[in-house]
Amino acid sequence: MNSNTEEIEKLIGSIQFDRWVFGFPTRFTIASHKHQDHDPFRGSMLFPEPLIFGEKFRERFAERINEMQRGKLPDHFNLSDGDFTTIKNIRVRCLGRESLTRLSQTEVVHPHADWWVLSTKKFMVLFVGELDGSELKPLSKLLEEAIDLDALLLPSYGRIDNFNTHRLSDPEQLQREIAEIAESERRKGRILFALPHPVIPKWADRVANRI
Numbered sequence: 001m002n003s004n005t006e007e008i009e010k011l012i013g014s015i016q017f018d019r020w021v022f023g024f025p026t027r028f029t030i031a032s033h034k035h036q037d038h039d040p041f042r043g044s045m046l047f048p049e050p051l052i053f054g055e056k057f058r059e060r061f062a063e064r065i066n067e068m069q070r071g072k073l074p075d076h077f078n079l080s081d082g083d084f085t086t087i088k089n090i091r092v093r094c095l096g097r098e099s100l101t102r103l104s105q106t107e108v109v110h111p112h113a114d115w116w117v118l119s120t121k122k123f124m125v126l127f128v129g130e131l132d133g134s135e136l137k138p139l140s141k142l143l144e145e146a147i148d149l150d151a152l153l154l155p156s157y158g159r160i161d162n163f164n165t166h167r168l169s170d171p172e173q174l175q176r177e178i179a180e181i182a183e184s185e186r187r188k189g190r191i192l193f194a195l196p197h198p199v200i201p202k203w204a205d206r207v208a209n210r211i
Contacts (some may be wrong), residue, residue: 002191004123008151009206011090011118011125012193017153018129019043020195020208028052028087032129033113034060041065043211049075050087054094054114081114093117103145104138111135112166123150129195130155133168136177143185151191153208154178156201179203 002008013023017030018038029040031053040047041064051074053061058078065073077085081096095115100108112135116127126149131139143149157174160166168174182192182203194204201207 002123002150002189004150005191008123008125008191011120012151012153012206015118016040016043016047016211017127017195017208019210021211022193022206022208027090028092030092030116030127031057031061032116032127033057035130038113038129039064045211051076052085052087052092052116053078054096055080056096057114089120091117091119093119100135100138100142104141105145106138106141108135108138124148125151125153127153128155129153130197131174132166133173133177136174136181140181140184143181149190151193152182152185153193153195154182155197156194156199156204157197158199175199 014025014027015030016025018032019040025048027048029047029051031040031051032038034057036042040051055078062073079085079094081094082099084091084093093116095117097108097111100111100115112132113129118125118127128139156178159171160168160174161171166174179201186192192203192205194201194207196207196210
C-alpha cells in the first residue's frame with residue numbers, strides 16, 4: 001500500500017472532478033472539458049470554487065453563465081497548456097496537447113480533454129477525465145515515464161456503440177485497454193480512482209459518484 005494512501009484519499013474526497021465526487025468536496029473543482037456530461041454547471045449541487053479549467057474552454061463556460069443568467073464566471077482559474085496554479089498547498093497543472101506529446105514522447109492530436117496533475121510535497125496524482133482511443137498509447141507511455149506518480153483518476157467505460165466518435169477500433173477497446181493499463185499501474189503500487197462512464201469497474205480502489 002502507498003504510504004500516503006490516507007492523505008491522497010482525503011485530498012481526492014475534497015475535490016470535485018467534472019461532475020464526479022469521492023466524498024463531500026470543499027476545496028475546488030476541476031473541469032477537464034466542455035461536454036455536458038462533464039459540465040459542473042449541470043451537476044445536481046453547487047460545486048466548490050474556485051473552478052479550474054483549460055484556457056480553450058473559457059468561452060464555453062462563459063456561455064453557460066449567460067445561459068444561467070448568472071452574469072459572470074465564479075471564482076476561477078483558466079490555465080493554458082503547461083501552466084499551473086497553487087490552491088491550499090495543492091499545485092494543479094494543466095496538460096494539453098503539447099505537454100502530453102512531450103511527456104509521453106508520442107504525438108497527441110486533438111486530445112478529448114485536458115489532463116491534470118495535482119501535487120504536494122508528498123505525492124502526485126494524475127486526473128484524466130476522458131480520452132479517445134488514440135490517447136491510450138500516450139497514456140501508457142506517460143505512466144512509464146512518470147515514476148513519481150502515486151495515484152490515477154481514470155474514466156471507466158462499457159461498450160461504446162458509436163465508437164468512431166472516440167476514435168476506436170472496436171466498441172470494447174476503451175473498456176479493455178483502460179482495464180489493462182489500470183492493472184499494470186496497480187502492480188506498481190499506484191492507487192486507482194474510477195470515474196464511471198457509466199460502468200463501475202473491477203480494477204478501481206475507489207469509485208466516484210456522479211452528481
